[in-house]
Amino acid sequence: MKFTKMHGLGNDFAVVAEFLSVPEGVSELAKNVCDRHFGVGADGLVFILPSEKAQFRMRIFNSDGSESEQCGNAVRCVGKFLYESGRTNSTTVTLETGAGLQTLQLHVENGIVTRVTVDMGEPKLEASVIPTTLTGDQVVEHPIETTSGHRYAFTAVSMGNPHAVIFVDTLADVDLHHVGPQLETHAYFPRKTNVEFVQVHAPNDVTMHVWERGAGETLACGSGACSVGVAGVLTGRTDRRVTVHLKGGDLLIDWKESDNHVYMTGPATRVYEGTWLL
Numbered sequence: 001m002k003f004t005k006m007h008g009l010g011n012d013f014a015v016v017a018e019f020l021s022v023p024e025g026v027s028e029l030a031k032n033v034c035d036r037h038f039g040v041g042a043d044g045l046v047f048i049l050p051s052e053k054a055q056f057r058m059r060i061f062n063s064d065g066s067e068s069e070q071c072g073n074a075v076r077c078v079g080k081f082l083y084e085s086g087r088t089n090s091t092t093v094t095l096e097t098g099a100g101l102q103t104l105q106l107h108v109e110n111g112i113v114t115r116v117t118v119d120m121g122e123p124k125l126e127a128s129v130i131p132t133t134l135t136g137d138q139v140v141e142h143p144i145e146t147t148s149g150h151r152y153a154f155t156a157v158s159m160g161n162p163h164a165v166i167f168v169d170t171l172a173d174v175d176l177h178h179v180g181p182q183l184e185t186h187a188y189f190p191r192k193t194n195v196e197f198v199q200v201h202a203p204n205d206v207t208m209h210v211w212e213r214g215a216g217e218t219l220a221c222g223s224g225a226c227s228v229g230v231a232g233v234l235t236g237r238t239d240r241r242v243t244v245h246l247k248g249g250d251l252l253i254d255w256k257e258s259d260n261h262v263y264m265t266g267p268a269t270r271v272y273e274g275t276w277l278l
């Protein structure tokens with residue numbers, strides 16, 4: 001199985017584009033490929049597949065073998081891969097994902113895709129859609145307590161996949177590896193959740209640390225950064241256009257009033273190509 005190792009701000013993937021559908025035993029395959037000691041080492045295994053609804057289809061499997069509906073950083077990597085491998089010569093690409101159809105605008109300089117802007121669609125805010133066990137049209141600053149007794153207030157956002165966004169005074173106070181797994185599997189979230197801790201520096205400038213569902217701490221999360229942009233507006237903390245600093249670099253998030261869609265702009269990187277010996 002040929003793959004390309006790629007990353008979006010350090011959120012890394014093995015990208016595979018040679019199948020018509022995902023292979024049997026894909027969950028076990030994802031765990032093995034993503035293993036950082038016995039495999040390639042990645043946060044996720046990404047398949048680019050044919051689509052009847054868009055130009056291409058993407059499916060993403062987390063390092064624990066679970067499938068996610070959405071992955072903002074992988075979508076940017078897919079855009080770069082498709083253009084630079086010659087599979088498309090268009091700078092506008094449509095992609096079918098578990099979160100619906102997404103449109104990518106590739107920013108190209110001298111044949112190289114330097115950045116990708118992704119229309120990540122409309123955020124879903126209804127409690128049951130996230131999904132959470134709570135009720136209501138929105139879950140904003142709702143109290144949550146971990147099994148170890150840490151108390152926070154979270155805002156729930158779905159960008160196709162679930163996110164719990166928690167604003168804190170200082171990120172240095174958060175032991176992500178301790179509270180992250182407890183929040184990911186909290187009873188409020190029947191399909192688990194991604195967790196973002198955020199420190200606001202200015203209405204257009206925040207830093208976020210992420211604990212991802214099915215992958216643990218990663219250096220960046222595109223759908224998480226979009227959720228932070230949405231939660232920032234809902235709680236009156238940020239502008240609709242905000243730079244999100246992540247451990248792996250920066251993303252520009254723009255929740256446009258005109259169409260209610262969230263736009264994410266950032267880079268993607270090709271690292272190397274390899275062959276997985278099945």
Ligand SMILES: N[C@@H](CCC[C@H](N)C(=O)O)C(=O)O
Nearest residue numbers: 068071072073161221222223
């Ligand atoms: N890193 C991703 C999100 C990957 C999926 C996530 N762990 C989930 O299970 O929902 C991103 O950039 O959005």
